[in-house]
C-alpha cells in the first residue's frame with residue numbers, strides 16, 4: 001500500500017489539463033516498458049474533463065492507442081448509448097477520436113445488453129473478463145492496471161462504492177452490482193476496492209469545496225468503510241489530484257505548495 005501523495009492545482013480546469021498530460025506520459029512510459037498500457041476510467045465531471053483535455057493534448061498521439069486496454073471503475077446500469085452512461089461520456093470525450101482496438105475496450109454491459117436488466121449478471125460477467133485478462137504474474141483475478149482513475153464523492157465514495165454499503169464490505173467478488181445508490185442513477189456495476197488496489201497507480205481526482213471534508217478525512221486516517229476513498233490505494237502510487245478548493249480542509253502537513 002502506497003502513502004498518498006497530494007498535488008494541488010489552482011482550479012478544476014488546470015487540474016483536468018494537468019492530469020491529462022500526466023496520463024499521456026504514464027501511458028507512453030508503460031508502452032515503452034511493456035508494450036501496452038491499461039487504464040481504468042471513471043465517470044463524473046472531473047474524470048470526463050480529463051478525457052476531454054487528453055483528446056485536445058498535443059501529445060495525444062504519442063500513445064499507441066491500438067495497444068491500450070481500457071476498463072471502467074464503475075458504470076451506470078442504463079441502456080446502451082444512454083447519455084448518463086460513463087461509456088457514452090467517455091466515447092464522446094476521447095474514445096471515439098482515437099484509434100483504439102475495440103477488442104481492448106472492456107465495457108460493463110448496459111441494461112439492454114446480453115444480460116438484460118440483471119446487474120448482478122453484468123457484474124459477474126465483468127469479473128470473468130478481468131479474470132480472463134489477469135496473468136500469472138498478477139497473482140490475482142484482476143489484471144495489474146497501470147492507472148486507475150477515480151473521482152471522489154462528497155461523502156467519500158469512489159467508483160460506486162459508498163460508505164458502509166454492501167460493496168465496501170465485499171471481500172470475495174471483484175465486481176459487484178450496486179442498487180439503491182445514493183448518487184443517481186440508483187443501479188450500477190462497480191469494481192470493489194480490492195480490485196482498485198490491484199492498480200500500480202491510483203489517481204483520485206476531485207475539485208470544489210463540497211469535496212474538501214471527504215478529502216481531508218481520507219488523508220487524515222478515516223477508515224475505508226466510513227470513507228471508501230481512503231481505501232483506494234495503488235500498489236506503487238496513490239496520487240490525490242486536487243484543486244485549491246478541494247484541498248482547503250487538508251492539514252498543511254499533507255498539502256504541498258500549488259503546482
Ligand SMILES: O=C(O)[C@H](O)[C@@H](O)[C@H](O)[C@H](O)COP(=O)(O)O
Nearest residue numbers: 043044045046151152153158159
Ligand atoms: O459513475 C460515477 O458517478 C462516478 O464513477 C463517480 O464515482 C464519480 O467519479 C464521483 O461521484 C465524482 O463525480 P464528480 O467528478 O462529478 O464530482
